[in-house]
Structure formats: structure tokens, C-alpha cells
Amino acid sequence: MFILVIGGGKIGYYLTKTLVSEGYEVLLIERDQHKVVTFTDRFGAVVMQGDGAEAATLQRAGASRANVVIATTGEDEDNLVICQLAKRMFQVGHVMARVNNPKNEEIFKRLGIDTTVSVTNIILSYMEQSLPDRPLTHLLTLSHADLAIVEASITGRSPHIGRPLSDVKLPPDVAVSAIIRGEDLLIPGPETRLQPGDEVIAVTHRASEELLREALSR
Amino acid sequence: MGCGRVGSTLARSLDAEGHHVTVIDRNQHQFQRLGTDFHGATVRGTGIDEDVLRRAGIEEADVFVAVTNGDNTSIMASQIVQEIFEVPHVVTRIYDPVREQLYRSLGLDTVCPTTLIAGLVHEKLRDNATVPSSGGAG
Numbered sequence: 001m002f003i004l005v006i007g008g009g010k011i012g013y014y015l016t017k018t019l020v021s022e023g024y025e026v027l028l029i030e031r032d033q034h035k036v037v038t039f040t041d042r043f044g045a046v047v048m049q050g051d052g053a054e055a056a057t058l059q060r061a062g063a064s065r066a067n068v069v070i071a072t073t074g075e076d077e078d079n080l081v082i083c084q085l086a087k088r089m090f091q092v093g094h095v096m097a098r099v100n101n102p103k104n105e106e107i108f109k110r111l112g113i114d115t116t117v118s119v120t121n122i123i124l125s126y127m128e129q130s131l132p133d134r135p136l137t138h139l140l141t142l143s144h145a146d147l148a149i150v151e152a153s154i155t156g157r158s159p160h161i162g163r164p165l166s167d168v169k170l171p172p173d174v175a176v177s178a179i180i181r182g183e184d185l186l187i188p189g190p191e192t193r194l195q196p197g198d199e200v201i202a203v204t205h206r207a208s209e210e211l212l213r214e215a216l217s218r
Numbered sequence: 219m220g221c222g223r224v225g226s227t228l229a230r231s232l233d234a235e236g237h238h239v240t241v242i243d244r245n246q247h248q249f250q251r252l253g254t255d256f257h258g259a260t261v262r263g264t265g266i267d268e269d270v271l272r273r274a275g276i277e278e279a280d281v282f283v284a285v286t287n288g289d290n291t292s293i294m295a296s297q298i299v300q301e302i303f304e305v306p307h308v309v310t311r312i313y314d315p316v317r318e319q320l321y322r323s324l325g326l327d328t329v330c331p332t333t334l335i336a337g338l339v340h341e342k343l344r345d346n347a348t349v350p351s352s353g354g355a356g
Contacts, residue, residue: 053290055316077266077290080297081317089320103268111297 006052007073226251
């Protein structure tokens with residue numbers, strides 16, 4: 001697999017380092033000649049100087065045979081154009097962009113970027129997940145299917161304690177997939193009864209997340 | 219969007235024709251280019267931010283023009299305006315002829331000053347080359 005990384009900031013640097021050590025064919029494109037020299041000393045000849053938003057640079061980098069292009073610069077407009085050039089002019093199968101302003105994540109998806117990563121959103125969700133007494137925690141978004149994986153903590157005050165799962169009224173498109181009880185993983189059936197301290201893992205449509213929150217935090 | 223030489227000149231002439239014009243620019247001091255007789259509005263911020271666009275009244279706009287000094291900024295703003303706010307007419311200036319061709323093929327209404335000016339200068343050179351032979355007698 002040939003991966004093109006654009007932008008030699010912290011993310012581009014560590015990503016290239018990791019991918020090289022895992023044996024991928026990688027080329028990092030960086031604008032700043034000083035960085036190119038430093039990185040070449042560290043990783044070998046896998047760094048090229050150039051502006052990744054210029055078609056000529058992508059051409060020189062061999063974008064037409066790249067399987068994945070990852071744009072990691074600090075400017076969203078540059079990451080968007082790099083990915084669109086890679087996809088439309090060089091027919092790259094999978095383009096991935098770092099999103100600096102979390103507001104742009106939805107926009108990038110609508111404009112055809114296959115994968116978006118917002119560092120801010122990731123940090124927010126980890127912090128949210130670590131807050132004590134959260135009734136429902138968003139674990140993961142499966143963007144291609146508009147689904148989310150969430151975790152609900154069952155407290156001692158929950159009205160669902162001791163009742164079989166089949167009695168708990170949940171939104172229609174929610175699949176309760178697992179219950180973590182202490183150290184044990186339970187695969188729930190309709191007869192499974194909830195206990196205080198249970199962590200319920202469910203797959204839900206993103207639109208039903210709020211309803212699920214209400215249903216379980218009552 | 220973009221209150222440089224082109225943006226401010228365009229804004230002033232549209233304003234003089236009686237259109238409702240709002241100008242977006244990141245730098246407040248750029249608005250000085252609009253002069254004292256400009257009747258339109260100004261919004262400080264970047265046009266690649268949905269909230270800034272909303273503040274500028276994008277939801278009521280008939281036309282959006284992106285003439286910033288960064289091609290990628292103009293391209294991204296124009297796509298947001300076209301795809302998300304569905305403004306009927308969006309014009310984008312793109313300096314790089316390669317990017318200009320690509321985004322034209324993707325449905326943006328683009329203007330490329332590089333090819334325009336190169337073409338105009340080329341024409342002038344061709345005209346001048348014919349002048350000495352015909353103008354010698356004058």
C-alpha cells in the first residue's frame with residue numbers, strides 16, 4: 001500500500017514515522033525545506049518538498065498510484081483542496097483529512113472527503129467520557145451508516161433495575177449489544193435483568209441517541 | 219468575500235448600481251478601501267466559517283463572490299455557499315489555472331486572472347508586432 005501524507009506538522013510527522021516503521025510505502029510532502037532536510041535525516045528518503053495543493057506536486061509525488069492520501073496541515077481549506085485534487089484528478093481511492101475547526105467535519109463529509117478526523121472533537125469526546133455520573137456516553141460514530149455506539153451507566157436509582165430487558169422501553173432502532181457487569185461481559189437476551197452498576201453498550205441510529213439517553217437516564 | 223483591490227472595486231460599483239452589498243474580510247482595515255460613500259455592510263471574519271456567512275446574511279443572498287488572495291480559501295467558501303446554503307450564483311476567483319479547470323468541471327463558476335491576463339498581454343504583443351509595418355508611414 002502506498003500512502004501520501006501531506007503536511008509535516010506534529011500529526012504528519014508522527015503519522016509518517018509510525019507508517020514507515022510498520023513497513024508501509026510512505027511519502028511525506030512538506031512545504032518548508034528546512035523540515036524536509038531534518039525529516040530526511042530521520043526517516044530516510046521518504047520526504048519531498050512541495051505544496052500539496054498544487055497538482056504538479058501531487059503528480060511528482062506519484063499520487064496517481066497512491067492508495068490513500070492523508071492531508072494533515074493546520075489549514076482546513078488546504079486539506080479540503082488537497083483531498084479533492086487527489087480524488088478527482090488522481091483518482092485516489094481513499095482520502096482522509098484532518099479537520100482543525102470541528103464545525104467543518106460535516107461540511108467535509110458533504111464535499112466528498114472519505115474520512116475526517118477532528119482532534120478537537122476527539123479530545124472533547126474523551127473528556128466527556130471521563131466525566132463522572134454520565135448516564136449515556138457516546139463512544140463512536142459510524143459515519144458511513146449514520147450509527148453511533150454508546151455506553152449507558154445504570155445507577156441504583158434507575159427504574160429498570162431488576163426488570164428483564166424486554167420490558168425496558170427503548171427507541172425502535174436501538175440494539176443492546178453487550179452489558180459489562182464488573183469484570184464480566186454479558187451478551188444480553190430478552191430475559192437479562194439489569195443491575196446497578198451495569199454498563200450497557202448499544203448501537204443506535206444517531207437520530208435516536210437523545211431518546212435513548214432519556215429512556216435510560218429516567 | 220475578500221476586500222482587496224478586486225473585491226473592494228467590485229463592491230463599490232455594485233453598491234453604486236443600487237444593489238445590497240455585504241463585504242466579508244478577515245482584516246478590519248481592508249474595509250477602508252470601500253471609501254466613505256459605500257452604503258453596504260461589512261463583516262469581519264473568514265468566509266469558510268458557516269457562522270460568519272450567516273452573520274453576513276448568506277441565507278438571503280442571490281450572489282456570492284469569492285475573491286480572497288488564497289485559492290483554497292475561495293474554493294472552500296464557494297463550495298460551502300453552493301452546497302450548504304444553495305446560493306443561486308457563486309463566482310470564484312482561482313489564480314492557479316489547474317485548480318481553476320478542476321473546480322470549473324466540478325460546477326463552480328470560476329474566473330482565472332492568470333490565464334486572462336496572460337492572454338490579454340499575449341494579444342497586445344501580437345498587435346504591437348503588426349504595428350511597425352503598418353504604422354511606419356504615419
